[in-house]
Amino acid sequence: MTSTLDRVMIFDTTLRDGEQSPGCSMTQPEKLRVAKALAELGVDIIEAGFPAASQGDWEAVNAVAREVQGPIICGLARCSRDDIELAAKALRDAERRRIHVFLATSAIHREHKLNMAKEEILRRAVEGVKIAREHCEDIEFSPEDASRTELDFLAQVVEAVIDAGATTVNIPDTVGYTVPHEFAELFRYLTKNVRNIDKARLSVHCHDDLGMAVANSLMAVVAGARQVECTINGIGERAGNCSLEEVVMALRTRETFFNAATGIQSQRLYPVSRLVSSITGMPIPRNKAIVGENAFAHESGIHQHGMLKHASTYEIMRPQDVGLARSNLVLGKHSGRHALRERIKELGFELDEAEFERVFIDFKALADIKKELFDGDIEALVLRAEGGEAGPWTLGSLRTSSSAARGQATVSLQHADGTVVERSAAGDGPVDAAFKAIESATGVTPSLQKFELRSLSEGEDAQGEAVVYVNFADRSYRGASVSTDIVESATRAFLEVINRIETSQSAKEHA
Numbered sequence: 165m166t167s168t169l170d171r172v173m174i175f176d177t178t179l180r181d182g183e184q185s186p187g188c189s190m191t192q193p194e195k196l197r198v199a200k201a202l203a204e205l206g207v208d209i210i211e212a213g214f215p216a217a218s219q220g221d222w223e224a225v226n227a228v229a230r231e232v233q234g235p236i237i238c239g240l241a242r243c244s245r246d247d248i249e250l251a252a253k254a255l256r257d258a259e260r261r262r263i264h265v266f267l268a269t270s271a272i273h274r275e276h277k278l279n280m281a282k283e284e285i286l287r288r289a290v291e292g293v294k295i296a297r298e299h300c301e302d303i304e305f306s307p308e309d310a311s312r313t314e315l316d317f318l319a320q321v322v323e324a325v326i327d328a329g330a331t332t333v334n335i336p337d338t339v340g341y342t343v344p345h346e347f348a349e350l351f352r353y354l355t356k357n358v359r360n361i362d363k364a365r366l367s368v369h370c371h372d373d374l375g376m377a378v379a380n381s382l383m384a385v386v387a388g389a390r391q392v393e394c395t396i397n398g399i400g401e402r403a404g405n406c407s408l409e410e411v412v413m414a415l416r417t418r419e420t421f422f423n424a425a426t427g428i429q430s431q432r433l434y435p436v437s438r439l440v441s442s443i444t445g446m447p448i449p450r451n452k453a454i455v456g457e458n459a460f461a462h463e464s465g466i467h468q469h470g471m472l473k474h475a476s477t478y479e480i481m482r483p484q485d486v487g488l489a490r491s492n493l494v495l496g497k498h499s500g501r502h503a504l505r506e507r508i509k510e511l512g513f514e515l516d517e518a519e520f521e522r523v524f525i526d527f528k529a530l531a532d533i534k535k536e537l538f539d540g541d542i543e544a545l546v547l548r549a550e551g552g553e554a555g556p557w558t559l560g561s562l563r564t565s566s567s568a569a570r571g572q573a574t575v576s577l578q579h580a581d582g583t584v585v586e587r588s589a590a591g592d593g594p595v596d597a598a599f600k601a602i603e604s605a606t607g608v609t610p611s612l613q614k615f616e617l618r619s620l621s622e623g624e625d626a627q628g629e630a631v632v633y634v635n636f637a638d639r640s641y642r643g644a645s646v647s648t649d650i651v652e653s654a655t656r657a658f659l660e661v662i663n664r665i666e667t668s669q670s671a672k673e674h675a
């Protein structure tokens with residue numbers, strides 16, 4: 165990388181803005197896994213959460229601050245002493261930390277949400293930054309709904325917070341309303357009209373309501389932004405945030421146009437994308453840019469012909485640049501440790517010895533049932549091994565039988581306290597019967613919302629992933645499991661849901 169390129173910081177908010185979106189909530193161990201993967205990916209800043217939002221959020225930010233090295237760890241706070249002190253405390257043990265304070269500035273938010281005049285907004289923004297500076301040198305300020313704020317007032321706020329000690333000023337298009345040219349003009353206006361603008365780094369934060377989050381973010385970079393806020397797979401409120409993999413690969417592929425570069429290890433994009441998708445249960449559309457299954461697939465004969473002669477005829481990026489190392493290579497019963505290790509590496513995962521050994525045992529067990537193991541199978545084994553138990557119950561045994569439309573199931577569950585519970589139930593088919601037996605054994609009866617099955621690889625003996633969505637006590641939960649046996653993966657997915665419910669209920673009792 166030549167030194168003439170300007171560095172654009174990548175600020176990942178998958179764990180804050182992404183996690184906030186419906187159906188994307190993560191447990192603390194899951195957040196930690198994502199944070200570690202983000203550190204390996206090379207993001208500059210991880211926004212780990214909003215510590216004042218809940219006890220769970222505080223604990224997750226604190227855990228990331230303690231355990232994740234490399235990136236700056238950031239926590240969000242409103243402009244209030246309580247919020248800022250909670251954030252500062254959660255971030256206390258981070259190697260490098262940042263407090264991110266925000267306050268809405270647009271007329272619509274001033275009048276309808278905050279009921280504050282301009283002077284009051286200005287005063288509180290400055291005060292928030294000053295309180296944050298008591299705890300930390302690295303302070304980011306966001307004027308929420310900046311893109312709908314009067315330009316002169318926005319400039320006034322930005323100048324005041326920089327004077328108060330903000331080192332990064334982020335300009336959010338909170339409602340996904342702006343368009344690329346207009347947004348670039350806004351950045352140029354600030355650069356021209358804010359006296360002390362060179363004392364802070366300008367940042368951009370876009371939402372995708374009109375499908376322009378990435379385009380708007382790139383135009384902000386053209387107009388001087390040197391930090392982009394984004395999420396893996398673009399997950400986030402409503403239509404989502406700017407997608408990290410898209411903005412990073414646009415900057416990289418068109419490096420000479422943007423004259424800017426990021427510190428992202430792009431060959432880790434695909435594995436991180438798969439990890440976040442598997443944890444949040446948010447599927448990646450097949451045609452999604454960069455990480456979709458079809459992103460590098462060429463169907464048309466003319467394209468294929470050109471590709472065979474020279475890849476660059478139709479390919480602007482190489483699949484391996486984003487960590488996509490798909491092959492038709494098949495592993496099986498006789499494949500040894502070395503072959504598996506190499507394949508896992510090529511798929512972009514890095515496992516420690518203990519994790520690898522767990523995967524190898526599962527691999528051997530699976531190879532006994534299933535003759536040929538494809539990339540999808542290996543990925544599923546790895547993602548599962550990195551997981552770990554979500555709660556108190558484990559499945560001891562499962563027996564099912566079915567005749568016509570009726571099903572019968574007997575489950576034996578073991579609780580972490582040592583008790584073993586066995587229950588039988590009847591239902592509409594074996595899956596329904598197994599769910600009922602689990603409900604009877606655990607005493608938890610959630611209402612089932614959705615049940616999905618999908619094949620992860622090829623062949624009649626392909627592994628199936630079962631995903632179960634339920635509601636319980638006004639919250640939604642999701643569980644997933646992979647097996648070559650559909651009834652078993654459904655049962656395990658349902659048990660994961662029960663475990664998540666029990667874990668979150670006991671967290672509530674202790675909070």
Ligand SMILES: [Zn+2]
Nearest residue numbers: 181338369371
């Ligand atoms: Zn946002």
